[in-house]
Amino acid sequence: MDDERSVAAAADVRWSDLPPELWEMIGRRLDSYTDILRFRSVCSRWRSLVPRLPRLHPPLSVPCPVHHMVGFSAKIIPATIFRLEPSIETSPSDGPPTSRQGWLIKVSESNPDSVVKSIYMVGEWDLEPEPEPEQESNSGKIWLLSPPSHHRILPDRRPFPEHLDLLKFRATELCKDYILWGVGEVEKVLISPTSPWRDPKDTVAIAITKDGNLCYWKQGQESWSNITDDRGEASRYDDIILYKGQFYVVDNLGTVSWIDSSIRVVQFSPPMCGGGNRKHLVESGGDIIVIDRYNLQTTYPDNYRGPRSDEAVNFKVYRLDQKWGKWEEVRNLGDVVFFLGTSCSFSVSVQDIDGCPGNCIYFVEGEMKGVYLFSLGSWNIRRTAFLDPLC
Structure with missing residues (x-):
């Protein structure tokens, strides 16, 4: 009987009465800016347990990773893509009233002096018109961006709230996005x-150059260093992601490898042996996914450095069975949609956002970064009018 009373008494303890040291431990284990912000917003007591963070990490100044541009500097601009879901109590004045389903928000810094909050939704758009240049300030602006690219989109000029109260929305972080500003010969960079x-001091950046080489930079280094492949093969790498806190890369044969703490490439999967021209690496639902892109290729001279127009004609999706170490082709994505961006890729369910068909892939095409939609079921490719870049 005494044990039952003790259990009942323990069950009646309010969460707000838990020891402060326990809440401090919980707060210190939150690993995203939004989670920390929401934690500190609950009450003054919780706010005192977790220190206030800078609004965003500032752009990171790094040496230029391209060897023939030694002496030049670049900046890595961090961004985060979230899915926001309005609460039942959310009123039209709290945010975009056009959809009761989720929408997407991209928060990024455009340059060292200005924080740019880039907001986009799939489907209908709400955005405040951008001020004239002489009216701009360093306090931040709201821009509409194409999800996979960094181009602005011309929206309907309808009012958008100046402030977004995250306590009235459920925010889910989809992926980190890093833009290497000032260098055109780098395909992708991660931190x-x-x-x-x-x-x-623990910061490590890894980049893939346009010719498929891997290089890395650590805080304090004066230059980037090449990453060698222990297999002794001249691999061309197509994509890189952070998966379970580790760097994972995929080469042009579809072999997935991870990069260990000593910056060595360690093979993780067998070759996929897909016949496509470029492999996109994506984490989806805890799985490693490789999307094989087939292009209608144009032949260019080896020394050609102008714009290229290899047109995508097909995509195939493969899932890595990590238990058996083999690839499985995914012929139907169901209600999942993939976004293959210029600097990050992610997947979402069409049940969570408005305006997207399922079993589709959004991708970027051409030097002008137009956004296209590929239907996996029909092999149909069309340009998405509502995501056209503002040129």
Whole structure:
């Protein structure tokens, strides 16, 4: 009987009465800016347990990773893509009233002096008109961006709220996005660790150049270093992601490898042996996904550095069975839609956002970064009018 009373008494303890040291431990384990913001917004007591973070990590100044541009500097601009779901109590004045389903928000910094909040929704758009240049300030602007690219989109000029109260929305982080500003010969760059609590001295950046080479930079280094493949093969790498806190890369044969703490490439999967021209690496639902892109290729001279127009004609999707170490082709995505961006890729369910068909892939095409939609079921490709870049 005494044990039952003790259990009942323990069950009646209010969460707000838990010891402060326990809440401090919980707060210190939150690994995203939004989670920390929501935690500190609950009450003054919780706010005192977790220190206030900078609104966003500032752009990271790094040496230029391209060897023939030694002496030049670049900046890595961090961004985060979220899915926001309005609460039942949300009123039209709290945010975009056009949809009761989720929408997407991209928060990024455009340059060292200005924080740019880039907001986009799939389907209908609400955005405040951008001010004239002489009226701009360094306090931040709201821009509409194409999800996979960094281009602005011309929206309907309808009012958008100046402030977005995240306490009235459920925010889910979809992926980190890093833009290497000032260097055109780098395909993609990532930073680790991504936690808001990270020590800047622990920062490691890994980049894939346009010719498919891997290089890395650590805080304090004066230049980037090449990453060699222990297999002794001259692999061309197509994509890189952070998966379970580790860097994972995929080469042009569909072999997935991870990069260990000593910056060595360690093979993780067998070759996919797909016949496509480029492999996109995506984490979806905890699985490693490789999307094989087939292009209608145009032949260019080896020394050609102008714009290229390899047109996508097909995509195939493969899932890595990590238990048996083999690839499985996914012929139907169901209600999942993939976004293959210029600097990050992610997947969402069409049940969570408005305006997207399922079993589809959004991707970027051409030097002008137009956004297209590929239907996996019909092999149909069309340009999405509502995502056209503002040129």
